[in-house]
Amino acid sequence: MLTVDDVAVEFGSKRIFDHLSMKLGSGELVSLVGPSGSGKTTLLRAIAGLQPLASGQIYVGERNVTDLPTYRRGIGMVFQDNQLFSHLSVFENVAYSLRIKHIPREIREQLVADMLKVVGLAGFDKRTTMQLSGGEAKRVAVARSLVAEPSVLLLDEPLSGLDGELHARLLLDLSVLLRQRGTTVVHVTHDLEEARELSDRIVDIRLLSQ
Amino acid sequence: MSNPLPSPITVRSPYRAAAPALAILPTLAIALFVLWPLVNIFSRALSWSVIARLAFNPTIRQVLWFSTWQALASTTITLVVAFPATYVLARFRFPGKRMLLALVTIPFVLPTVVVGAAFLALLPNSLHRSIVAILIAHTYFNIAVVVRIVGRRWEQVSPLINDAASTLGGSPLRIFRTLTLPTLSTAIRSASAVIFLLCFTSYGIIRVLGGPARATLEVEIYSRAVQLGDFAGAAALSLFQLVVLGLAMWWWIRSTRGSHDLARIQMHAAVPQTLRQRIVVYGISATTAIVVAAPLATVFIRSISTSTGVSLDAWRLVFGNHVTGLGTRPPLAAFWTSLQYAIATAVIAGVIGLAAAAAIAYGDRSTRPVEGLVMLPLATSAVTLGLGLLITFDSGITDLRARWIMVPIAHSLVALPVVVRTMLPVIRSIPQSVRDASATLGASKWQMWLTIDRSLIARAWVTSLAFAGAISLGEFGASSFLTRRNSATLPTEIARLLGRPGDLVQAQAYVLASLLIVFIAVSLLAVDGLRPDRVAV
Numbered sequence: 001m002l003t004v005d006d007v008a009v010e011f012g013s014k015r016i017f018d019h020l021s022m023k024l025g026s027g028e029l030v031s032l033v034g035p036s037g038s039g040k041t042t043l044l045r046a047i048a049g050l051q052p053l054a055s056g057q058i059y060v061g062e063r064n065v066t067d068l069p070t071y072r073r074g075i076g077m078v079f080q081d082n083q084l085f086s087h088l089s090v091f092e093n094v095a096y097s098l099r100i101k102h103i104p105r106e107i108r109e110q111l112v113a114d115m116l117k118v119v120g121l122a123g124f125d126k127r128t129t130m131q132l133s134g135g136e137a138k139r140v141a142v143a144r145s146l147v148a149e150p151s152v153l154l155l156d157e158p159l160s161g162l163d164g165e166l167h168a169r170l171l172l173d174l175s176v177l178l179r180q181r182g183t184t185v186v187h188v189t190h191d192l193e194e195a196r197e198l199s200d201r202i203v204d205i206r207l208l209s210q
Numbered sequence: 211m212s213n214p215l216p217s218p219i220t221v222r223s224p225y226r227a228a229a230p231a232l233a234i235l236p237t238l239a240i241a242l243f244v245l246w247p248l249v250n251i252f253s254r255a256l257s258w259s260v261i262a263r264l265a266f267n268p269t270i271r272q273v274l275w276f277s278t279w280q281a282l283a284s285t286t287i288t289l290v291v292a293f294p295a296t297y298v299l300a301r302f303r304f305p306g307k308r309m310l311l312a313l314v315t316i317p318f319v320l321p322t323v324v325v326g327a328a329f330l331a332l333l334p335n336s337l338h339r340s341i342v343a344i345l346i347a348h349t350y351f352n353i354a355v356v357v358r359i360v361g362r363r364w365e366q367v368s369p370l371i372n373d374a375a376s377t378l379g380g381s382p383l384r385i386f387r388t389l390t391l392p393t394l395s396t397a398i399r400s401a402s403a404v405i406f407l408l409c410f411t412s413y414g415i416i417r418v419l420g421g422p423a424r425a426t427l428e429v430e431i432y433s434r435a436v437q438l439g440d441f442a443g444a445a446a447l448s449l450f451q452l453v454v455l456g457l458a459m460w461w462w463i464r465s466t467r468g469s470h471d472l473a474r475i476q477m478h479a480a481v482p483q484t485l486r487q488r489i490v491v492y493g494i495s496a497t498t499a500i501v502v503a504a505p506l507a508t509v510f511i512r513s514i515s516t517s518t519g520v521s522l523d524a525w526r527l528v529f530g531n532h533v534t535g536l537g538t539r540p541p542l543a544a545f546w547t548s549l550q551y552a553i554a555t556a557v558i559a560g561v562i563g564l565a566a567a568a569a570i571a572y573g574d575r576s577t578r579p580v581e582g583l584v585m586l587p588l589a590t591s592a593v594t595l596g597l598g599l600l601i602t603f604d605s606g607i608t609d610l611r612a613r614w615i616m617v618p619i620a621h622s623l624v625a626l627p628v629v630v631r632t633m634l635p636v637i638r639s640i641p642q643s644v645r646d647a648s649a650t651l652g653a654s655k656w657q658m659w660l661t662i663d664r665s666l667i668a669r670a671w672v673t674s675l676a677f678a679g680a681i682s683l684g685e686f687g688a689s690s691f692l693t694r695r696n697s698a699t700l701p702t703e704i705a706r707l708l709g710r711p712g713d714l715v716q717a718q719a720y721v722l723a724s725l726l727i728v729f730i731a732v733s734l735l736a737v738d739g740l741r742p743d744r745v746a747v
Contacts, residue, residue: 012481050373052484070376083374087392096388097378148378 001026001184002047002152004208007056009039009046016042018054020208024152027182031195034205040188041080043205044154047186048077060151076150080157082141084129090116090140091125097148111147118177119143135166142174146181153178155187159194171197224645224655225663229573233580236566236626240583243623244590247598248452254601255446264446270430277426280341281409284348285402291349292356295498299357300364302491303479310495311357313502318354319734321684322414323701324723325351327708328505330418331512331720339421347415350505352405359404363397364390365479403462407455411591414686417705427451428593432690435597445601448594455589509727513720516713524717539696541718544703545725548683551699554618555625555682556675562622563629563674564667570630571637581630588627592687595623600691614697620688625678632677636670637663680733683726700726 001024008018016039024030032040045051047058049070057066065073084093091112098108116122119139124132132140138158145153158174159167175198178185189195195202223229255261264270299311317325329347330338337343367390375385391398413428420426425433427447435444482491514520528542566584569577587595599620603610610616645658653661686701693702700722707719 045373048373048377050376069381070373071379071381074379075377077374077377079370079374081368081370083368083370085371085375085389096375096380100379100384144378150377154377 001028001061002186003057003059004043004047005057005059007043007046007058008054009042009051010054015054017205017209020056020205022203022208024184024186027184028201029178029185029187029199031187031189031199031202032205033189033192033195033202036190038205040205041156044077044156044186044188047152048075048154049073074151075154076145076148076152077154078138078141078145078156078158080160082137084132084137084140084144086129088129089125090121090127090129090132093129093140094125094144094147096144115143115147118146120173134162135170138162138170139173142177146177146183150183152184152186155185157189158187159189159191167194174198223572223642225568225572225659226574229569229577232565232569233573233577234565236562236569236580236584239562239623240586243599243619244586244595247595247602248590250602251445251448251594251598254442255449257442260442260446264443270447273425273427273430276424277410277428280344280348280424280426281406281412284345284352284409285405287345288349288352288405289356289398289402292353292360294494295353296357296361296364298491298494298498300361301369301479302487303481304491304495306495307479310499313499314357315354316506316731317350317502318352319680319684319730320351321686321701321726321730322351322412323418323686323704324509324684324726325505326415326418327704327719327723328509330708332505332508339419339424341424343419344412344415344424347419348405348409348412350502351415352408353502355404355408356401359401360394360397363394367393369480400462403458407458410454410458411451411593413591413593413690414701414705417686417690418708427454428591428687431593431597435600436691441597441601444597448591448597451591451594452589455591459589506727509720509723513717513724516717524714524721527714528718528721539698541703541707541722544698544700544722547697548700550614551618551621552679552682554615555621556679558618559622559625559629559678560671560675563626563633563678564671566626567630567633567637571634584630585627587623592620592624592685593691595620596688596691599688611692612694617689617692617697617699618682620692621682621685622678624685624688625681628677628681629674632674633667633670637667640666676733676736680730683729683733 002022003024004020004022007020009016020043022030032043034040042051046053049065049068053066057064059065060074065075085096088096091109094112094115095108098111103111112125113122116124119142121136121139121143124136124140129137129140142158159170162170171194178198185199187195187198192202295310295314299307299314325347329343329350333343333346371389371393372385375389380388410426411428412426413432416424416426416429417432420429428451431444431447431451434440434447482488513524514522516523528540532540563584566580570581570584573580590598599616600611603616640663645662683699684701685699686705689699689702690705693699698706704719704722704726707715707722710716
């Protein structure tokens with residue numbers, strides 16, 4: 001489903017990684033681990049099209065998306081700090097991609113309501129993002145990405161900043177949700193325990209560079 | 211649900227007992243030199259016969275219409291023209307960025323007369339005294355307002371928000387429309403209100419570029435009072451203008467209240483990465499630099515240009531102290547007068563401003579109204595201030611019109627809000643814990659103030675003095691009412707010379723404008739060197 005073929009990323013004269021390749025099958029959940037500064041987040045941003053490549057190709061299925069802008073790739077991403085749109089309500093945040101696709105209002109409302117139910121936030125639609133706790137904001141960020149039905153979902157340390165019981169509960173919910181939906185996922189974390197719970201395969205990013 | 215932030219503990223200032231005494235001087239100054247003159251204006255204007263005479267006067271209706279539409283047009287054009295530079299300066303980090311930001315700010319701190327003179331020199335004769343020239347000059351003058359107000363908001367918005375929208379399928383145009391614009395809307399409204407107010411009350415630019423057929427309310431007030439001797443009519447128009455300014459400010463405060471606080475973290479601008487980004491950043495930067503620098507350069511070029519070619523005659527005449535252009539004294543005398551006024555203004559505004567800022571920062575509810583009082587000159591136009599002073603201090607023991615101190619007093623009133631706004635955040639930012647530490651080491655309140663507050667306030671105070679001096683050097687509105695031929699300031703002398711025929715006479719106006727540009731630039735560089743970015747504790 002996702003093929004990263006011999007890619008390199010540079011910041012100015014500094015090469016973050018090169019000759020990096022990886023392949024994910026449809027519905028596969030892969031966790032990327034590695035020390036800080038090894039380029040995990042940079043790789044996710046490169047896959048999403050948010051970071052230009054110095055070289056290499058990225059495919060979603062058979063489609064070469066290397067030269068496509070982010071919004072045409074069909075790749076969703078949950079950011080470490082959620083990046084919710086704080087001038088929009090919870091409903092409007094989750095409905096953002098549906099509005100872009102011109103989904104009729106009634107269907108949009110239904111899809112958002114269903115998705116909020118799935119992530120355990122039924123009835124939260126009218127709240128502002130400022131009224132959410134850390135865990136609730138994270139669930140909204142996940143719901144916002146999933147409702148767009150991306151071909152590939154990128155999770156950049158999605159549970160960082162959450163601790164104890166909340167972390168465990170969200171991890172379980174996320175794992176069940178992603179498997180039920182059969183979403184192809186690249187998950188970045190520095191928490192090996194989290195990686196084991198969530199993914200089918202754990203990969204050290206340093207081993208991906210040939 | 212998120213835990214609400216604990217409310218900050220209110221620490222009472224150790225100097226609060228002194229605050230009421232500190233409030234006396236600024237309160238008296240505002241009451242005497244702003245409120246009393248305003249009451250005088252009201253009492254002259256509040257007559258049905260005067261109001262009826264003006265209301266049915268087609269010239270006044272034309273002036274009102276012109277003031278309004280040119281201000282709206284100037285605001286719209288400025289927002290559009292300044293947007294690319296605002297984007298580049300807010301979102302990117304690149305070599306020369308600080309210099310470009312400083313360059314963009316210069317037009318806003320230049321005297322409006324100099325801006326008018328610059329475009330008189332730059333634009334072809336066919337555009338002189340035209341609405342196009344006015345709109346261009348207003349846009350040039352106000353670019354910094356958009357760059358500073360909107361840019362400040364824009365650079366706080368996390369670029370990751372756009373990334374998130376991108377991953378949800380948002381195209382750059384849609385992201386701009388659905389995320390960027392709503393995020394910036396409050397800042398855009400703020401900037402629009404400031405630009406509208408500045409253009410609605412435009413005076414110096416209109417006096418130089420407008421011609422007789424194009425007068426704003428501010429110019430009409432001046433013409434009625436000084437040229438027609440119709441003080442009642444001028445007072446009525448001042449009153450009307452006060453109401454319009456009050457309404458505009460009310461709308462501004464109301465529209466910016468309760469805005470969304472999108473990003474609380476100051477994000478770092480990014481280095482342009484792709485070739486396209488580099489073309490956009492450097493292309494817009496270079497264009498902006500040329501657009502801003504060209505009128506300034508033209509002022510210098512025009513000062514050495516005569517019909518016979520390049521010549522330093524105008525500089526020789528100015529520095530040779532020759533009387534010129536039907537004047538009664540040499541143009542350079544205006545330079546020395548302005549310098550004296552600037553020093554006097556710095557002293558007066560510095561003392562009153564320090565007392566006001568301390569009274570506000572150290573005081574409690576009882577001294578809080580001082581903050582509103584010292585901002586009053588901001589809501590009152592400089593021309594209205596000048597008119598008020600002129601009609602109030604004109605007889606008996608209060609006959610100060612002909613005294614030289616009247617001009618620095620007026621300039622101090624114009625500078626007072628800036629002086630207070632420069633010092634207040636610095637005084638407020640001094641941590642109480644530092645004062646507590648000095649108390650535990652045996653310092654009395656007075657010793658505490660001398661050793662802690664005074665040393666931390668000193669730089670901000672000197673900065674505010676430089677600001678006050680620079681404002682005095684460029685002040686034109688109040689000066690046009692209060693200066694005489696033998697006490698002309700640089701801006702009034704420039705306006706006088708520009709109104710006289712003859713290449714060499716006009717070139718001397720540009721010599722004075724060049725001196726003013728250099729002087730103000732030096733003052734602001736001094737301010738930049740002294741800027742109290744943070745309190746070093």
